[in-house]
Amino acid sequence: MNQNLELILASERGDLNAVKQLLEDGADVDFKDADGRTALMAATQKNHLSVVKFLLKAGSDVNTRDITQLTPFICSGANGFHEILSEMLNYGADLNSINRFGGTALLPSSEKGYLKTVQRCLDAGIPVNHANNLGWSGLLEAVILGNGGRLYSMIIELLVKAGADVNIPDRDGKSALQHAKDMKQEKVVKILTNDYVEQNETINRAKAFYLDDKYEEAISETNQALEKDPNNLDFYFYKGYSLQELMRYDEALEEYKKALAINPKDLDFYFYTANCLRLMKKTEEALAEYDKACELDPAETFYRYHKSNYLRELGRHEEAVIEMDNLLTLKPNRYDFSFHKANSLRSLGRHEAAIEAIENAIKNDPTNPLYQLHKNQSLELIKKQLESQGVNK
Missing domain, CATH: 1.25.40.20 (Ankyrin repeat-containing domain)
Structure with missing residues (x-):
């Protein structure tokens, strides 16, 4: 070598x-x-x-x-x-550089709930209203692919504060505000309409410390608050995420599990535990946390989608395809799900199946050049496969 x-x-x-x-x-x-x-x-x-x-x-x-x-x-x-x-x-x-989907570094971090990355991107001046080839800005991604919970609400607050336009329509003509209303993300709707004010001063201080990278101060603030109000799950969130930033993952996980012991139906915390376990490189345990949330609410697509994202990152595309099929059963007109399924099928060398999946996306959004581009790439890969086998077609 x-x-x-x-x-x-x-x-x-x-x-x-x-x-x-x-x-x-x-x-x-x-x-x-x-x-x-x-x-x-x-x-x-x-x-x-x-x-x-x-x-x-x-x-x-x-x-x-x-x-x-x-x-x-x-x-x-x-x-x-x-x-x-x-x-x-x-x-x-290059702050304006884009990936093959037309997104800057801000977009996937907004989609996946990487709050500190979103913060760094915005501080650096990456354009907040840039839209990718799916027609989604960072704000649209955070709303459509988020769950309106604590973490995504913070991301959305940052995006709005940085000048995100809540009325930019996606390729279906729907704005982030309209999506938030349709998805019943009540807190997000208030943030997008400038109608949200956090009343708890401890949470305001903990949030400010966290965003200022003062994690020890955020932990101290929440520790004092938990002595007086041990059932406030928001305190466990801020403490847990501050511990994560300090790479004290076992302690962060303990805080999330305390919150789940108080309310096992607060699905938000299964996402936090999964993310923490991913950082700890405990793959199967992380996947199991997504599954727990899916079992508690089988109709909710958020946890299944993020599990499929993780499976793709791991290169476990067969499993990712299964999850995308489950998602498409729940929401057959989500062309982005078909697109992700097609990408996994291509990674598996199943190009004809990939074309079938991308055709579903094209049916929903026939004018999107990204889908046709990916279909053509799959057709080219089929041609190369046949040529390597000595077949002319």
């Missing part, structure tokens, strides 16, 4: 000493493998902050693209790696 490929593999492992040695020996810091990944992309995908910092100092390009048109910068945003994203902002990250 040549030293350029060794550099990428060492970066993926997070082996900083090997990375340093390989660069000293003359490895190309921006060499790309067969997937178009540089060492910086490999380190970013695995959240190896120390390796990322070293590669950036060595001159690696944060804006170079792999074969899926993903850059290390957008990758950091899409995965909620806000510390890496912050580092890349100091090394020429």
Whole structure:
């Protein structure tokens, strides 16, 4: 194996000493493998902050693209790696760069509930009202793919404060406000109509500390509040998320479980426990938390959708397809679900099935060029498969 490929593999492992040695020996810091990944992309995908910092100092390009048109910068945003994203902002990250779906780093972080990443993107000046090829802005993603709970409400507050337009329509002509009303996200509706004021001063202080990266202060604030009001689940949320930022994951998980012991039907906390377990790399336990929420409310799509997202990140596309089929049974006209299903099927090499899935998206939104592009790409992959088998078609 040549030293350029060794550099990428060492970066993926997070082996900083090997990375340093390989660069000293003359490895190309921006060499790309067969997937178009540089060492910086490999380190970013695995959240190896120390390796990322070293590669950036060595001159690696944060804006170079792999074969899926993903850059290390957008990758950091899409995965909620806000510390890496912050580092890349100091090394020429293109704030207007987009992924293959037409979204900036702000959009996937808004979709997936990565609050601190959203905050960093907004502070950096990434355009708040940019819409992707599905016609969704960060605000629309946070409403449509969120659940209106504590975490997503905070994200929506940040987006609105940064100037997000609540009336921008999606490709179906519906605004974030209309979606929030239809989804009965009452708190979000109040935020979007400037009618929401948090009355609890402790929550206001804890939120302010959290957003200012003063996590120990947020924990102290909520600890004092819990002594007086041990059944207030909002305090457990702010304390748990502050502990997560300090990477005290076991303690964060304990706070979420305390909240669930008080109210096992507060589905919000299953999302928090799943996210915490993901950070702890406890994959099966994280998936089980999503399942618990799905069992408690089988008609709710939020938890199943985010489980499918996680499965795709893990490369477990067969399982992701099953979840997308479940989602499409619940909401057959959600063309974004068909689109994600098609992407997983393509990853599995099932191109004819992928075309069938993308046709459902095209049926719902026939003028969207993104869907036709993906259908054409699948057709091209089928052609290549046949050619490799010696079949002309």
